[in-house]
Amino acid sequence: MGQGWDGGGEDLPARQAALEEKNRLRKEFGARLRVLLDLTGLSSRQFEARYPAYKDSTVRKYTSGKSLPPWDFLHDLLTEVARRTDDPAAPQRRTELFTVYRTVLVAIGADVRGSDQNSLLLRLLDGEETLHRIREELAEVRARENQLLADLEEARREDASPAAQQRQRRLEEETRVLAQRRGELVRHRTVLVTELDDCRARLAVLEEADRPGDLVPTGTGGGAGVHQPFFPPLPPAPPAPSTEPPKSRGGRRALRLIGIAAAVVLLAGGGAAAGIWATGDRDTGDHAASPSPPTTPPASTTPSPTSPAPTTAEASSAAPSSAEPDATRWTGHGVALTNLNLDAVPPKVLSSNNKASVWTSYNGEDEATLYGMNGGFFTVEPTIATWDEQTKPDRQACADRISTNATEDLPVTSGARFCVTTVEGRIAYIEVEKMDKALAAYTATITVWEESTGASS
Structure with a gap:
């Protein structure tokens, strides 16, 4: 019995050292997040107002290193940084952040087969x-x-x-x-x-x-x-078909492999690339958490994603059993332009822009910007485009416009019209109606088409 006790005593310093090392890694990563939050120009409370999925107290836990955040938080934080800074190293910053994030998780004992x-x-x-x-x-x-x-x-x-x-x-x-x-x-x-x-x-x-x-x-x-x-x-x-695929396909595949290889190299180098990051000295403070937005609204606010999207459906509430070209999946008006899943019937308002087909950022009383699908680990191609023809487009016209004129963001004004690719690959058309003061958001008429014959949702 005595030997067992002595053995446990000998292990205690090692366990204590391991715990201190894990705490150190979390605090260093939290310092990185605090630098990024500073770049957004938002306090933790203002970040909660823009992204209600994260409480003010939770954001402060992440930036202080008390706990590590989920993927979604890092993605939303980098999205906000990209909106507010003109940083030519943004792709490198994103890759490095996720590489270091994975390195820290593995170093403190995370395992993809585990359940902690x-x-x-x-x-x-x-x-x-x-x-x-x-x-x-x-x-x-x-x-x-x-x-x-x-x-x-x-x-x-x-x-x-x-x-x-x-x-x-x-x-x-x-x-x-x-x-x-x-x-x-x-x-x-x-x-x-x-x-x-x-x-x-x-x-x-x-x-x-x-x-x-x-x-x-x-x-x-x-x-x-x-x-x-x-x-x-x-x-x-x-197996590869007998005809050669277009050169652009091979080029894109090669670029993706190069991007993945770069991430692996960064991962192998561990923290060697950390010189890009400053740790910062600002203290975010330990303010009490508040589930509601601050009394004085931030310079940029987003309508509450929990509000239902008012709609007047003109099509069936369920998708057609057999999709044909230009078959309408859903159409309706009075839809609040917030974080929208356009593949749902009717469109669903999400708590954040993650997995949204389109999302809208509001920077003033009626100043707003429309964004398409968010990137994942690497940047994806733009998925929204302006429709400036006099007549309303059909599905193919919208798809062609996106393939030739897509961009990452577009200004939202009354009467503006957009073609959109949804997360599940459908095509949608958005016609902005007006700014609804009660919703603090623009409303729009939206049409979502089914995919072409043979496509699967």
């Missing part, structure tokens, strides 16, 4: 990166499918020569292979989104309980268990 709070944070980080890659490949597959449909139409108009018929069969085979690949990606995405939602729900419970970040049991119901791999690998790509 830090492991859940790591699972959420890796899952969002995987989800972004799936969405990126889905966009490539759908773009190629659209091109193949046009090529098939052209081939069918050609003469009935053996060469033309052979080309048509080749195009039909590639279309079949791509449709199969798209189905695999959509199924994988559905499973992954469910896992990520479960992960966020577990983290919310732990955050609400104000538990410490180390070795907190979360139960085994739902999601991945302790002994299960959390995220299955992406389904293998189909």
Whole structure:
């Protein structure tokens, strides 16, 4: 018995040193977040007013290093920094932040197979990166499918020569292979989104309980268990078709691989790239948490995402069972332009801009900016475009406008019109109505189309 006690005593200094090292890593990462919050020009209370998903007290826990934040917070914080600063090193800053974040999580004992709070944070980080890659490949597959449909139409108009018929069969085979690949990606995405939602729900419970970040049991119901791999690998790509894909596809794939390789190099280097960051000396203070916005509103406020989006639906509340080109999924007016999921029927107001098809930032009484889908681990292509023709567009016209004139943000004014790509790849048209003073937001008439024949939601 005495020997056991002595052995435990000998382990105590080592355990204490390990705990101190974990606390040090969390505080250093919190200092990085405090620098970023300073760059936004917002206090923790003002950040809560803009992003109600994060309480003032929670933001201060993150910036003081008492606990590590989830992926969503880092994403929203970087989005706010990008809005307010002209930083040419912004992509490098984003990559470095997430690389150091993962390094810290692993260093303090997080494991993608674990179920403690830090492991859940790591699972959420890796899952969002995987989800972004799936969405990126889905966009490539759908773009190629659209091109193949046009090529098939052209081939069918050609003469009935053996060469033309052979080309048509080749195009039909590639279309079949791509449709199969798209189905695999959509199924994988559905499973992954469910896992990520479960992960966020577990983290919310732990955050609400104000538990410490180390070795907190979360139960085994739902999601991945302790002994299960959390995220299955992406389904293998189909064999290459007999025709060469467009050069742009190979170029984009190469750029994505280069970006991932750069992140791996940064990860291997650990904190070597930390020289870009200043730690800052400002103290955010230990103010009491408040669930409501401050009495004096910040310079830039966002309408409460919990407010329902007033709509007058003119289409069926459910998606058609068989989607045809230009088939309307949903249309309605009086929709408040906030953080909108346009794939829901009717459109759903989200608590933050994460997973939003479009979101609107309000910087004054009637000054607002419309943004498209947020980037994931790496930046994605813009997904919104202005529609300036006199006539209302159909689905294809809007899709063409986005493919040729998409941008990252656009000013919102009464009468402005936009074409939008949703998170699930649908096309939507937004026609701004007016500023609703009661909602402190612009309202709009929105039409969401189903995908073209053969596409899957």
